[in-house]
Amino acid sequence: MYIKNILVQLFILCLxxxxxxxxxxxxxxxxxxxxxxxxxALKKFGEKVECKLNPNMSYALCKKLTPAxxxxxxxxxxxxxxxxxxxxxxYEDKIANVKISWYNNTQLLISKQKGYITHPTDTGxxxxxxxxxxxxxxxxxxxx
Numbered sequence: 491m492y493i494k495n496i497l498v499q500l501f502i503l504c505l506x507x508x509x510x511x512x513x514x515x516x517x518x519x520x521x522x523x524x525x526x527x528x529x530x531a532l533k534k535f536g537e538k539v540e541c542k543l544n545p546n547m548s549y550a551l552c553k554k555l556t557p558a559x560x561x562x563x564x565x566x567x568x569x570x571x572x573x574x575x576x577x578x579x580x581y582e583d584k585i586a587n588v589k590i591s592w593y594n595n596t597q598l599l600i601s602k603q604k605g606y607i608t609h610p611t612d613t614g615x616x617x618x619x620x621x622x623x624x625x626x627x628x629x630x631x632x633x634x
Contacts (some may be wrong), residue, residue, distance in 0.1 A: 527552060527572040530579070535568060546595045548574055549622065553590060571598070571622055581622055596622050599630070 527550045531539040535554035542551050554568040569590055570582040585600065593599035601617040618627045 526577065527574070530572065531570075534570070541572075542592065544592045544595050548595065549580075550574060551590065551592060551598065581620075581625070593619050593630070598622070 528539070528541055531541055531552035535552075538555035540553050540555055543549070544551070550572040552570055552572060556565055556567065564586040566584045566586050567588050567590065568584045570579045572578070573580045585602075587603050589601045591599050591601075598620045599617060600620055601615060603615055617630060619630050620627055
């Protein structure tokens, strides 16, 4: 009876160590994926890059960081979106004079500043949402 209790405890202990090892491997795999899109960004853009994950961490938005705007107000912003599950870049572009951020899990909010303001009520800012699945532009009101 004593040996049976020891064997049961050893079996439970082995199960617990097995779960801990599996969890640490999953964490290690996640770190390797993180390195993958960051390594791609460094290779494409050089040392000054910024990568941000979407809310559910399935995509990474990687942008080339530009120095403070010089006299050229139409400075190109280079970026790509990396699909972590498919392990590939799914969208890539260069757009002048924009700010890019996540709108939701599958859409980017792209805000542009016009060069000339023609009307007193005009703020000069234009924003649209880019859907990564359909690859289409839409207004923020159309997404709801």
